[in-house]
Amino acid sequence: xxxxxxxxxxxxxxxxxxxxxxxxxxxxxxxxxxxxxxxxxxxxxxxxxxxxxxxxxxxxxxxxxxxxxxxxxxxxxxxxxxxxxxxxxxxxxxxxxxxxxxxxxxxxxxxxxx
Amino acid sequence: xxxxxxxxxxxxxxxxxxxxxxxxxxxxxxxxxxxxxxxxxxxxxxxxxxxxxxxxxxxxxxxxxxxxxxxxxxxxxxxxxxxxxxxxxxxxxxxxxxxxxxxxxxxxxxxxxxxxxxxxxxxxxxxxxxxxxxxxxxxxxxxxxxxxxxxxxxxxxxxxxxxxxxxxxxxxxxxxxxxxxxxxxxxxxxxxxxxxxxxxxxxxxxxxxxxxxxxxxxxxxxxxxxxxxxxxxxxxxxxxxxxxxxxxxxxxxxxxxxxxxxxxxxxxxxxxxxxxxxxxxxxxxxxxxxxxxxxxxxxxxxxxxxxxxxxxxxxxxx
Numbered sequence: 001x002x003x004x005x006x007x008x009x010x011x012x013x014x015x016x017x018x019x020x021x022x023x024x025x026x027x028x029x030x031x032x033x034x035x036x037x038x039x040x041x042x043x044x045x046x047x048x049x050x051x052x053x054x055x056x057x058x059x060x061x062x063x064x065x066x067x068x069x070x071x072x073x074x075x076x077x078x079x080x081x082x083x084x085x086x087x088x089x090x091x092x093x094x095x096x097x098x099x100x101x102x103x104x105x106x107x108x109x110x111x112x113x114x
Numbered sequence: 115x116x117x118x119x120x121x122x123x124x125x126x127x128x129x130x131x132x133x134x135x136x137x138x139x140x141x142x143x144x145x146x147x148x149x150x151x152x153x154x155x156x157x158x159x160x161x162x163x164x165x166x167x168x169x170x171x172x173x174x175x176x177x178x179x180x181x182x183x184x185x186x187x188x189x190x191x192x193x194x195x196x197x198x199x200x201x202x203x204x205x206x207x208x209x210x211x212x213x214x215x216x217x218x219x220x221x222x223x224x225x226x227x228x229x230x231x232x233x234x235x236x237x238x239x240x241x242x243x244x245x246x247x248x249x250x251x252x253x254x255x256x257x258x259x260x261x262x263x264x265x266x267x268x269x270x271x272x273x274x275x276x277x278x279x280x281x282x283x284x285x286x287x288x289x290x291x292x293x294x295x296x297x298x299x300x301x302x303x304x305x306x307x308x309x310x311x312x313x314x315x316x317x318x319x320x321x322x323x324x325x326x327x328x329x330x331x332x333x334x335x336x337x338x339x340x341x342x343x344x345x346x347x348x349x350x351x352x353x354x355x356x357x358x359x360x361x362x363x364x365x366x367x368x369x370x371x372x373x374x375x376x377x378x379x380x381x382x383x384x385x386x387x388x389x390x391x392x393x394x395x396x397x398x399x400x401x402x403x404x405x406x407x408x409x410x411x412x413x414x415x416x417x418x419x420x421x422x423x424x425x426x427x428x429x430x431x432x
Contacts, residue, residue, distance in 0.1 A: 040395070041335070041393040050188055062395055063187065063395055064395050065220070074245065078251075078253070079251035101246075101291060102291070104294060104295045104336065105294065105295070105334070107294055112231065
């Protein structure tokens with residue numbers, strides 16, 4: 001009986017912990033998630049290195065819309081108004097240069113490692 | 115400088131002098147065409163400008179109305195457009211038509227296009243549009259603009275027309291922009307332009323209008339057009355070429371040989387002078403100053419004189 005109760009309790013606590021983990025880590029995760037800010041007509045950081053499978057969020061903090069386009073056309077956001085975000089998951093390793101489709105002098109790069 | 119131009123210069127006032135722009139604090143740029151050449155009215159002095167206005171034909175440039183913009187630099191872009199149109203309606207000499215050099219809307223939304231059309235169209239003028247990059251960011255990548263203003267145009271919306279002996283050309287340099295590049299006309303449009311100009315005589319004044327400047331105002335901020343040189347080469351043989359642009363939300367003027375370049379103010383918000391700010395975005399100024407930095411451009415074309423007259427008016431002007 002005890003040997004059964006123990007794992008049950010452990011399981012319960014594991015589930016509890018998992019639940020807590022999900023609850024508490026959701027906001028933490030968002031804050032830590034790889035993010036490119038668009039500010040003063042520039043991508044910050046200009047080069048971001050992430051592992052394969054990572055989702056990168058682009059956020060426009062300017063008063064003017066911007067539009068994120070991969071040079072190899074592998075991803076393309078809609079026009080991002082002030083405060084809008086665009087998320088893309090990088091499923092392949094490699095270098096992904098991108099630019100703003102409205103202000104093409106704005107350029108950045110996501111470097112995806114295996 | 116072309117031989118043709120030298121011939122013209124021998125006639126009297128130098129074109130450079132005549133094309134300099136006298137800036138009237140006002141709502142727009144009024145252009146007049148004198149003797150087949152667009153002349154900035156500003157240059158002529160008030161009496162001559164008034165004369166050009168009363169005897170020539172005039173058209174008015176409006177630009178960068180950014181309907182939908184509501185940020186700190188101007189929370190009421192719709193109201194300042196209404197003010198600009200009110201000033202145009204109140205002009206003692208009505209322009210023959212308007213040109214809008216793009217960024218009609220801020221985000222290409224249907225309601226923004228509708229509001230702009232209601233306010234601008236409400237004044238009852240013919241309006242010839244070219245798109246800015248802000249007008250082509252709907253889900254259909256420009257469908258919203260072309261559905262409204264693309265009738266009778268080619269490609270992404272370019273076209274030409276003739277009025278009062280002047281050949282007008284509306285170009286689109288805000289599509290298919292390349293990484294690291296500036297504004298872009300593209301091979302198709304350049305080929306069309308070459309063909310369009312074939313039937314135009316060298317003595318015909320030509321007015322070209324497009325959103326992004328067709329000269330390198332400040333490439334660091336993207337204020338220029340990569341393949342503009344090819345378009346300008348096609349315009350070299352003409353005695354009088356006037357290029358009107360928007361995009362930079364401030365007045366800049368340059369004369370190069372036979373070509374006069376002029377950019378207009380926005381009716382929505384000002385942008386910084388090149389290099390004076392970290393970025394070219396909307397510039398917030400003390401509330402009392404905003405209207406002195408917004409405006410429209412009136413252009414008068416007078417037969418018998420070479421130059422067009424350009425009058426920039428701010429919204430602060432009486």
